Structure formats: C-alpha cells, structure tokens
Amino acid sequence: xxxxxxxxxxxxxxDETHDTVTLVLEPAANAVKPFAPGQFAMLYAFGVGEIxxxxxxxxxxxRLTHTVRAVGAVSRALCGLRTGGWVGVRxxxxxxxxxxxxxxxxxxxxxxxxxxxxxxxxxDAVLAEPHAFGRLNVLAGSRTxxxxxxxxxxxxxxxxxxxxxxxxxxxxxxxxxxxxTTLLREARFTPSDTVAFVCGPEVMMRATARALIHQGVxxxxxxxxxxxxxxxxxxxxxxxxLGPLLxxxxxxxxxxxxxxxLLAVREL
Amino acid sequence: MALAREVALPxxxxxxxxxxxxxxxxxxxxxTVALDVHMPGRGRVVVETIGAGSLLGWSxxxxxxxxxxxxxxxxxxxxxxxxAAAVHDLCAEDTALGLSLVTVVAETIGDRLxxxxxRLLDLYGPPGSQGSGPVP
Numbered sequence: 001x002x003x004x005x006x007x008x009x010x011x012x013x014x015d016e017t018h019d020t021v022t023l024v025l026e027p028a029a030n031a032v033k034p035f036a037p038g039q040f041a042m043l044y045a046f047g048v049g050e051i052x053x054x055x056x057x058x059x060x061x062x063r064l065t066h067t068v069r070a071v072g073a074v075s076r077a078l079c080g081l082r083t084g085g086w087v088g089v090r091x092x093x094x095x096x097x098x099x100x101x102x103x104x105x106x107x108x109x110x111x112x113x114x115x116x117x118x119x120x121x122x123x124d125a126v127l128a129e130p131h132a133f134g135r136l137n138v139l140a141g142s143r144t145x146x147x148x149x150x151x152x153x154x155x156x157x158x159x160x161x162x163x164x165x166x167x168x169x170x171x172x173x174x175x176x177x178x179x180x181t182t183l184l185r186e187a188r189f190t191p192s193d194t195v196a197f198v199c200g201p202e203v204m205m206r207a208t209a210r211a212l213i214h215q216g217v218x219x220x221x222x223x224x225x226x227x228x229x230x231x232x233x234x235x236x237x238x239x240x241x242l243g244p245l246l247x248x249x250x251x252x253x254x255x256x257x258x259x260x261x262l263l264a265v266r267e268l
Numbered sequence: 269m270a271l272a273r274e275v276a277l278p279x280x281x282x283x284x285x286x287x288x289x290x291x292x293x294x295x296x297x298x299x300t301v302a303l304d305v306h307m308p309g310r311g312r313v314v315v316e317t318i319g320a321g322s323l324l325g326w327s328x329x330x331x332x333x334x335x336x337x338x339x340x341x342x343x344x345x346x347x348x349x350x351x352a353a354a355v356h357d358l359c360a361e362d363t364a365l366g367l368s369l370v371t372v373v374a375e376t377i378g379d380r381l382x383x384x385x386x387r388l389l390d391l392y393g394p395p396g397s398q399g400s401g402p403v404p
Contacts, residue, residue, distance in 0.1 A: 112391060112392055113391065113392030114392075141391075141392065142392055143390065143391075143392035147392060165317070167387045167390070167391070167392065169313070169314050171311075173314075174342065175317075176300070176317040176319075177302065177314045177315065177316050177317045178316045178317055178318075178383060178387075179383040179386050179387060181383070182316075182317075182318070182319075182383065185319060185320065185321050185322070186319060186320065200391070200392070201389075201391040201392065203386065203389055203391055204386070204391050204392075207382070207386055
C-alpha cells in the first residue's frame, strides 16, 4: 500500500504566505491510514515528482492537510494546484511527536520558518486535552513578518503562551526581532519537567537544543525533526541515511540525545 | 544594587541614541526594548528586541564608550538603571566583583554575537537561496 500512491483531490487551498500553500486533500476512493502529528506523506505531483511533506493538520475523516513551500520543481507544482487538482499520496511515514511522553510536563513547541507546519497538529492535540499537560508554550521564529504561518491561529495559542520573533522586521512591525531562542526568556516552563518539540532548519534546531540544555532541559526530552533526502520513505533506498538511522523510517522525529552526536559528524 | 535606581519608561521612549556617550546601563525588569540603527533612506531599522531579565547596554564597558546602536521602548518598561562610572569605580575596588560583572556582560555579548551569526545564515529562507543545491 505505501509503495503505490493513492489518488487524492484538492478540495481546499489556502495561500499562507507568498510562497507557501496549505492544501486539503480528499481521497478519490481508498484512503491512506490515519496520520499522527509529526508523520509525513510522500506527495506526488503528477508528471513532476514526489516529495515528503509533513501533515500540518489532522482532521476527522480521511481528509489530509499539508502545508507546502515552493522551493523546487515538485513543491512549486504542488503549490500551483488548484481546487479540483489531483495528487498522489503515500503514507503515513516516519515517527511522530510523542506527546504522551509529555503528559504531566510543561511543553515547549519551538518552530523555525515552515517548521511550524509539522508542529501544528501537536499543538492541536495538546489543546484538545489541556489537563493532560503542564504549561504549553508555542515559540516561532520567521524570516520576516510576511513569512509567518497560521497568523490567524496565534490568538488561540496565546492563551497558554505563544510568541513570535522575526529576523528581518518590515516597516510597521511592532513585535520581537531576533533569534527564536530569545523567546525562551519569556516562556513559562520548569526546565527539569519540560519536554521540547523543535522543528526548523538544522542550525536553528542545534542552537535551540543547546540553549534548552543550558537551561536544564534533558537532551532525551528534546525532540527534533530531521530532514534528509527522502526518496522511497520505506527504509530501503538509503538516501536518507544519517549514521545508523534511516530517517524516513527511524525519523524524522528523534530525540536530541540520539541526534546530537550524529549532527556533529561532517558529511554524514 | 545600591548603585541602581528603579526607572519606569513609557512606551516609545528613546533611551539612547547611536554615537552618544555610554554612561549608563539597565537591567530590564519588564517590557520590551528595541535596538535599532539608522539607515539612510530606510530610517530606523530594528536589529533586535530584548525583554525582561536582559542587560540593556554594554558599550559603557570598554572604549570608546559610545552607544553603537540606539534603544527605544516598545511598551512601558521597568528597569534598574546603573551609573556606569560608579560601577567602574566599585569594580576597581573589588576585583572579584569586577570579574563577575565582566563575565556576565561577556556572556550577554557572546549570546548576541552568536544570535547575530545565526541570523546571518538566513535560516528560514528558501533552501535554494542558501546555495544548498537541488531542492524538491
């Protein structure tokens, strides 16, 4: 099943930013199995190619929601789809944000750029059962204010705690400016009882994990989502190998205690 | 803390300007301060914001003791304000205190240098813009 793409139709489409689109997909007939937050699908743009894209919202039923940023031929083709267009879908693949590990603990959800997309289903899940967790903090960094995803959802996240910072403020921006780790000063968490979920560019995740460890968060309670060249998504082709890990199967979500030594090896 | 005085600054207060004599520093207790630099044709460009618990100002520590950025409150700010000359004198008398203070300030400078270098990488930009080769 996971080797054969299933046909899905675009039933809703939303421009998130100038280069990022959220697609809602509905199966033409058979549906893939349900996704967990953090897992990804292989989305096939017919005649162009296939790329891994994390699920960005988990809704009832068989619909899939993915947020895609146009950075190459396949992602541009996906972003160019209109309602009624068709996509091939394989999945679900990979490891998930294990929110159960955070039961009873404070949560830090820290995103850089489009890294907020794979984390959104986790935030949804935590908000759905708030009494199972400690304090939730959603911290997001973005290149510019215009690149910030899901701006209309932040008010709902601010009730727990949410903050945004940008690298390059535009005229009229009155929010924070600086790297996402600076938001940790305002976050509400007890480091020894905190689980952190981090997703973004690798350098951002390394810097964030180091800051968290410096503050007393245990490395094994920091989860990062690693990207490599994922082709088959079934753990066979080896393109996504990172040391002993095949990230399409053993990742993308891994503990920083496992990831940190691998990320320090050059050309691995 | 005997050298500190508590100050309350309304939002929009220009605390210091680029090139002025750096004779004070602050520990922010609440609120947010934006550090900016004037760019011809672009006006004031904010390069960083700092908030509660942060040190505002380190240019007083070493020559030429002039602010190399400007600072403006984003919202009402409460802070401890220190007279730099008095702190210098105290540190000269008590070298252990001086070392502790310089270590704390150096940590702040290091944090901001690392943050600046990280931002130079343009982390959140499209992968193709960073010369990382073919992208999907």
